[in-house]
Amino acid sequence: MSKSNKVISARFLKLPCVNCKLNCSQQLDDRARYDIFNNFWKLGDLSKQRLFIYSCMIDIHPKYKYTNAENPRRPNKAFFLTVNDRKIRVCKTFFKNTLDITDRMIYTVKTNTNENGFVLEERRGKHGHNTKISPQLAADIKKHIDSIPRMESHYLRAQTTKEYIGGGKTIKDLYRDFSELQSLNGKDSGKYITYYKIFTTEYNISFFSPKKDQCDLCTSYENSDNSQKIIIESKYKNHLKEKELSRTEKLNDRMNADNDNKVVVYDLEAVLQCPRGDTSAFYYKSKINSYNLTMTELNNKDTKNAYDNVQCYFWTEIEAKRGAIEIGTCVWEFLKKISCEGGIEGKNVIFYSDNCCGQNKNKYIATLYLYAVQMLNINSITHKFLIRGHTQNEADSVHSLIEKEVKKNLKTGPIYTPDQYVALIKSAKKCSPPINVHEMTYNMFVDLKNLQEEWGYNYTINIDGETVNWNEIKQLKMCKGNPFTFYYKNSYEDESFKEVNVRNKRKKMKTEVDNILLKQAYTERQTLSANKKKDLNELRTKRLIPSYYDFYYNTIL
Structure with missing residues (x-):
């Protein structure tokens, strides 16, 4: 694709000459020509x-x-191509078609060679008359970009430097806001292309979009050429097989669901922020983050309404963070709830979720499951992880209902406090039964890290001496009566589970299971950052947040 958005065909080896006096085709076969063509374009330097x-x-x-x-x-000029240290003379047509070049390139080489045989340096773009950006304008643009609050991505990715900003605007919109600000201050705003270049080349920023990640492997395979596809084909086919097996497994589990065999999908919704509305000032100010973990219980109805029991666990960044402790606590609250339902028979619970290791797939969640099957009326807990990039599930439909309700509400006015989100979640599902919302406070969250330290220490070596690769785990299972053993599979094709003893014989732990108690993770509410407090107070001072909400903001600022 050219700068003017014209599609330019890829370079390729063209047909050799016909009826040539030099018999070029007889001297160089297609294999030799392809090697020359390939090496020429691999140079990558004009x-x-x-x-x-x-x-x-x-x-x-x-x-x-x-x-x-x-x-x-x-x-x-006579043209030569070298094969096996032998120079072979060829005609101009054969030479051009082998390298896939034009007469113009040959002419340029001729005219840009001096009398001593040196090809002159490429001078395009080096005339020194380029338009230069004033340091003051560049500083103003960077200051404006830096003023945009960053958002948390859906996953906790310590290995990435990419930042996210709200998806409600485009770069063009940001430039318009910048131009208005510069006009008010009597300063030059420059051209859009200047703002665009600084935004795209000097920052690693993406607009946040609340959707499932695309599959990296599938995208890579689709964009690869034939030779690259051969290299990753085996991995790609296995990936597709696991995807289909996981979906079949979920369907089978759903069809077998009943009061004693629960099948539940849980997923953390994209961050909900407030204040939120059409006011441009909201976009450039830090906001309060709210989190919603959706627990969607599946039933065996083969219809679109195969899930009627939805539990949402809602909290804000003022109450807690959003890691394994928070996710695990919500799961614990859910397990306590269902263990009390129905008869005296213990429940078998199957969870499905995505593969976020920081939240769902780690030793802290595994320890919680071990604790739950020993302490609650639950016989077993199995957690099955959907394949990365293909984690579409029933919880997505619930999140879609919530987002539609939020957008409908925003047409009538802004959202100023998290309580408004709670009301919107409750009203999102129009048919009975409604969504149940459980509001979590800081004193409800349990310290799973402390629980794990008291429960066991070995989560990396199985009983066969093999290393446990948590990234590869597809299923986890915990059973009542085995408090220190969890089972796992690395593939949906595996017939049997591998076994891990979290307390092996090499190290003795004196604490008995019955003496291990859950401890509180937080003793007080979380403190907002100084910058966030400043931004929220500024919105209140300008009355962009109505005084009606002063009581709430006075309690958190």
Whole structure:
């Protein structure tokens, strides 16, 4: 794709010459031509490519030559290609078609070679007359971009430096806001392209979009050429097989669900922020983050309404964070609830979720499951992880209902406090039964890290001496009566589970299971950052947040 958005065809080896006196095709076969073509374009540098072309040309002086004394002709050129250290003369057509170049490139090499045989340096873009951005304008643009609050991505990715900003605007919108601000201050705003270049080249920023991640492997395979596809084909086919097996497994589990065999999908919704509305000032101010973990219980109805029992666990960043402790606590609250339902028979629970290791797939969640099957009326807990990039599930439909309700409400006015989100979640599902919302406070969250330290220490070596690769785990299982053993599978194809003893014989732990108690994770509410407090107070001072909500904001600021 060119800068003007024109599609440019890829380079390829063209047909050889026909009826050539030099018999080029007989001297160089297609394999030799392809090697030359491939190596030429692999150079990846215009100056090196021109130097190669020059090295393949030799001046020849025909016996008879007609020229103009005032405007003498340049010497004729003979073209050579080297194969196995042997220079083979070829015609110009064969030479051009082998390298997939034009007459213009050959002419450029001829005219840009001095009398000593040196190809002159490429001068395009080096004339020194480029438009320069004033340091003050560049500083103003960077200050404006830096003022945009960053958002948390859906996953906790310590290995990435990418930042996220609200998806309610485009770069063009940001430039318009910047221009208005500069006009008010009597300053130059420059051109849009200047703002765009600084935004895209000096920052690693993406607009946040609340959707499931695309599958990296599938995208990579689709964008690969044939030779690259061969390298990753085995991994790709296995990936697709696991995807289909996981979906079949979930369908089978759903069809077998009943009061004693629960099948539940849980998923953390995209961050809900407030204040939120059409006011442009909201976009450039830090906001309060709210979190909603949705527990969707599936039933065996083969319809679109196969899930009627939805539990949402809602909290804000003022109450707690959003890691394994918070997710695990919500799961614990849910398990306590269902263990009390129905008869005296213990429940078998199957969870489905995505593969976020920081939240769902780690030793803290595994320890919680071990604790739950020993302490509650639950016989077993199995957690099955959907395949990365293909984690579409029933919880997505619930989140879609909530987002539709939020957008409908925003048409009538802004959202100023988290309580408004709670009301919208409750009203999102129009048919009975409604969504149940459990509001979590800081004193409800339990310290799973402390629980794990008291429960066991070995989560990395199984009983066969093999290393447990948590990234590869597809299923976890815990059973009543085995308080220190969890089972896992690395593939949906595996027939049997591998076993891990979290307390092996090499190290003795004196604490008995019955003496292990859950401890509170937080003793007080979380403190907002100084910058967030400043932004929220500024919105209140300007009355962009109505005084009606002062009581709430006074309690958190």
